[in-house]
Amino acid sequence: MNRSGSFWTVAGAACAIMLVVLWAFPLLWALSTSLRPELETVSSQFHWLPQAWTLEAYRKTLGAGNVVRWLFNSFVVALLVTVVTMAISLMAAYAFSQLRFRGRGIVFGVAMLGFLLPFEALLVPLFRTMHQLGLVNSYAGIVLPQVVAPVVIYVFKQFFDAIPADFREAAVMDGAGPLRVLWSVYLPISGNIVWAMAIVTFIAAWNNFLWPFIIVTSNDMMTIPLGLTQTYDAFGVRYAQLMAAALLGALPVALAYVLFQRRVTQGFLAASGLKG
């Protein structure tokens, strides 16, 4: 090993260790806080680890407040958003990619405008629309605007475009309709990318803060990211409980990431416009 090589190795290793410590610390500190009795969090004595380990904060968080209800709402919303987004995006992408029809280019172009305009600019009229439809404080109201995902359609279309036409021709010859072809020919060979986009859509829907924040006003309809901001009111300033609630809200997405790390990575890259 030459001199400059080993210098960069040592400097890089030191840098990596420092950054890992900095990046892991907040979550570990939250964990350490959540395992203490509430009194210890306000004690003037500082300790890195709990002096009396306890699950009290988790028990109280799950028992009091609305955390369980918010977690349930988040599951319902994220699942609905994912299933509906996948269904309508796969159908649309198949039509854009494989079917010839008048106006295809224009419709596709307009749909891709979704990339250009930030969702944030639509909040006011969207709220007015939802109000007129009577969907404020409803699952439908939370879910519907989130299923419009031009980027997902774009990714699927790219993928379908690359599939050789023979696949489809054989099925069409056998007299299969478009839905049948999509379901039994295209879906099976697109398994990986569909999973990747589904997981990423689920994570994004689980984490969405802005839209639920606008459309939900009743405590019972809140999703977990929104509910967590209300916990000061529910618990008062009780940091062991607040950290327990935060970690409970983080757990499902953290698990999804740890279990499907490669798919998540692939999905986020595909959605950013770079190949996964």
Add this chain to the structure above:
Amino acid sequence: MRDDTPLMSTGPTTARRDTLPAWLLLAPFLVAFGLFFFLPALETFWLSLTESSLTRTNAFVGLDNYHTLLNDPSFRDAVGNTFYFALLTVIPLCALGLLMALLVDRFTNVQGWLQGAFFLPFVLPISVMTLIADWMLQPSSGVVNHILGGARPWLADPHWALPAVAIGTIWWTVGFNMLLFLAGLRNIPAELYEAAALDGARGFTLFRTITWPALRPVVSTALILQLIASLKVFGQTYILTSGGPFNTTRVALHYMYETAFTQSDAGYAAAVAMAFVAIVILLSLLQASIVKWVAGRDR
């Protein structure tokens, strides 16, 4: 038939036969797109020309809202705060993301762990980040003040509130940028490094002559995506500081939100939204041309 490249051997009848199924397959998306994207987009523009509340449209007022906007010091301050936030986050997030990607790429035997540690915060809900940040930054019992000494009320200090939110944001979102750079690094052919190594290049020289030029397109993509993301900041500042202290963290989207949903002035809020979109697009174009100019000059 307009289509001159039919995919299938069935020839010119294809387009006619495909038309109905195509529109049926597109229908669910198009309905959702129309109702929840296209019409609201047009309505934002229309609303900005009216005097409206959250639920009612009262009168067409032409460009009055835009006139007010130009002379509104609160809007100007909010845009200023947004720019300051972008300044605090865009370059640090890209530089740190690149550094992390280089480290992940270099230490292959602990790759999964490094990547996991850096990326995990990105998949967490915003309020998990804000809850933990708030606890760590507590003046008296917070761990940050314990380590640094002193009792600074970070989030209540006009000079420190926005930088503190920026640091929280960097922790929360840098993983995505790391991912972009990692993908870029993996696209660089190994032969380039081997050839340069044969020429005696190593360490930083390798980075300067091979890695950096090859990563340029990824760097400019990351800068643009990050600029747009940073300009759209809202949740972090809203949850952690509610725009305070003394409005030093009230950003553009926060101002739009307040105008629409607390003052129920939907017309003016729509004008704020239009101005915001214009600013985002203009700044992105400006940044893109600066990046291009710098790249051209270096070559």
